[in-house]
Structures are given as structure tokens and as C-alpha cells.
Amino acid sequence: MSSGKPAVRLALLGCGTVGSEVVRLLHDQAEDLTARIGAPLEVVGVAVRRLGRERGNLPIDPALFTTDALGLVKRDDVDVIIEVVGGIEPARTWLTEALRAGKSVVTANKALLAEDGASLHDAAAEGGADLYYEASVAGAIPLLRPLRESLHGDRVTRVTGIVNGTTNFILSSMDATGAGFGEALEEATELGYAEADPTADVEGFDAAAKAAILASLAFHTRVTAADVFREGMTGVTAADIASAKEMGCTIKLLCIAQRGPDSTGQESVSVRVHPAMIPLSHPLAGVGDAFNAVFVEAEAAGPLMFYGRGAGGTPTASAVLGDIVAAARNRLSGTRAPSESAYAHLPIRPIGEAVTRYHISLDVADKQGVLASVAGVFADNEVSIATVRQSGRDEDATLVIVTHGAPDANLHATVEDLRALPIVRSIASVLRVEGGS
Structure with missing residues (x-):
């Protein structure tokens, strides 16, 4: 199908798992993308780390590959930069250069955004x-655009989410089988859900970056990953899972x-x-396997x-492609996406x-x-x-x-004071409880 309009020219930075899929989908x-946009999309360059790497049967001319990402970004014949490399640098340099030059950017880089x-x-x-970044949080789930646009006339008060598939798979497996954390992690690794080094997932760094992005959009305030309190889930035990079940929880x-208001009312x-x-009974409780879900109030x-x-x-x-379509349409019509809304400060x-x-959960001396x-x-x-339950003798x-x-400070102080009691042999576990009265 020919639109009669010149192509919107794309430069892709990165051609790994996500980048390769972007090329295939393009x-x-x-034909459909041309019809939706009103002009064809043309990939004019792909920046990679190594030119000789085997990339399967990608439907793209090998002559388009280059190791000079910055040079590709600076080319005059590029309209939209798509970044799926990740990390802070050199991605920040590339994207800043592109944006200042008036080129649209589509990125999945949650770490840099956070x-x-x-x-x-x-x-x-x-x-x-x-600047589009729908793919930076929750993959294919259309989430950021509703926060940025659909709910722009409303006041979002709370966002609660499961935004890391690896940890959700591990916890779901522990809940279903009674396995410990180590066994469930091993299963996740074998199935390809967990990286060889799962630290970013299991220690909460990945989720914290996504939480910062969500909070920034929801509350019109710049929030960074450093602003997010983070606690990983490596300490969750099979006993914790069993105790949760006894409470009708997961x-x-x-x-x-x-x-909301702080301690001074601000x-x-x-x-x-x-x-x-x-x-x-919570909507997030039934989200299993490696799925994500976000509950917005x-x-x-x-x-x-x-x-x-x-x-x-x-x-x-899929999320990257949605952003490419939006950016391309804007280029053709001479319009822009909604700018950053951080007025609330x-x-x-x-x-x-x-x-x-x-x-x-306390191990205590059994005496009067x-x-x-x-x-x-x-x-x-x-x-x-609220409740007390004793077992064993x-x-x-x-x-x-x-x-x-x-307040969490009061609860934390309580735990520390309990630790000092002679009758408390050990504190077996401490977990927060959410979503109930």
C-alpha cells in the first residue's frame, strides 16, 4: 500500500531480544502500520555492539547495521530514535542528543527514566x-498512557502493582507447591523467567525503577528510584507462605x-x-505466574x-511499536505528545x-x-x-x-524492642500486610 507521503525514518539502538522483535513486527x-500512520515506516540504521553476531533471519538489510550509535543518532535523515539497549550511559547521551535536535524518542529504558x-x-x-516510554513499565500492558492522558482530568490517589514477572513467578510457585525461595528461583531460571544474575529482580531494584516512573506520572511530581523505599523478597520463606494462607492471604x-498528607498535614x-x-479477595491476589497487574485508584x-x-x-x-506509531503520526501532523506534567512538586x-x-512471627519462651x-x-x-495466634510449646x-x-516507624521500633526482650528467642519473620482493614 502506498500512501504517497515520504517515509518516517527510524533508527534503532539495540537489536537484542526486544530490538529483534521490533524489526520483525515492523x-x-x-502494510497495516502504513495505513494507521498515513505514511510508511523505514528503518535507516541499527546500532549494535558487534557487527558479526548471528541474528537469525531478521528481515533487514545487513548493511544497515553499525557500531556507531551516536553517529546514527546525529544523522539528518532520522526522524525517530528507538532505544532498547538499557542502562544509564551511553543511552542518556544518545537520547539527550536526539531530543535536543528535535528527534522523537521511543525508549524502554526504565533504569534511565527512573x-x-x-x-x-x-x-x-x-x-x-x-518522548515516549510505554514499554518501560509492565511490557505490553497499556498503563503509562492512561496515567498520562486518560486520567489527566482525575486525581489519582494510589497505585499498587505487581510489576516484576520474575518475582511474581517465584512467589506464585512457592504458594502453589510449598517450595522454598531457592527451589522456586531455580525453577524460574530453568524456565527462562530469571536472569543468570537475578539480583535486580529479587532485590526489588527493577520494581523500584518502575514504581518511580508510575509515581511520577500519577502524582505529577518528579520521583526517582532513589526516592523509593526498597526491600527485596529473598527473605520470604515457605513458613511465611503457609502463615499467609492461614490468614486467607497470599x-x-x-x-x-x-x-496524601505527611505527619505535618502537607x-x-x-x-x-x-x-x-x-x-x-484483593484484585492483585489472583495474578499468578509471570504476569503483571497494576491497581489504580x-x-x-x-x-x-x-x-x-x-x-x-x-x-x-508491542508497546514499543505503539509508541512508534504515535510518534510517527505526530511527525506527520506537526504536533507533539503531551509534555511532562510535574507541576505538583x-x-x-x-x-x-x-x-x-x-x-x-516470634519464637518465644513458653512461660507465664x-x-x-x-x-x-x-x-x-x-x-x-489486631490478632494473636500461638502455636507449639x-x-x-x-x-x-x-x-x-x-506508621512504619512505630512498627519498626516495636520489632527492635521485641528483639531486645529476654523472652523472645528470635524474630522468625516480619512482613507487611496490605489491602485489608
């Missing part, structure tokens, strides 16, 4: 260029971004990533759920002021007065106890306590 859907998205947005404003690694933003128990729209595949070459490439609330609940001593520690820290006595909502 080829396989060329660390220094401000410089990219500033460069886009300076060059009058588009455990998920959650990103939680919330807007409007502020709290952003955190950590494992938490949630009741089986807005004042007028109410609760909204976004669900789908959050990772993988093809799902992520809300301060970041520290984790100590976040209101949550704790599930605390234990419960009274433990209850006294909670009272001293102004934390109310003598050396196997265990006390499981679930609190009512309280």
Missing part, C-alpha cells in the same frame, strides 16, 4: 520533541505509590517496594485494573510515615507472662494489635501477631 505489519528522567524531559522540551512483591507522596501479604474514576504480560521480547516490542514522604500493618510482656512493647510504641513456642495500621 516488517510483518508494514534515575534521570528529568534530563530527558528537559531535553525534549528544549528540542520540541516527543504474598506478592508490591510497588505501592500513594498521595500533601506528599510515598513510594515503596516490598513483599507484602494481601487478602485473597482515582477519585472520580474509582478503582481500575491493568493486567497482562509484563515482560518478554514480543509483548515489550510534591515532597517525598519517608517510609517511616507510611501507614501499614505488620505480620510478626509472655503475652503480657509482648503486648506491653506494642502499647509503648502506640501500635494496636516449650522450645517450639511461636507467637504470630498481626497489627492494625500504624
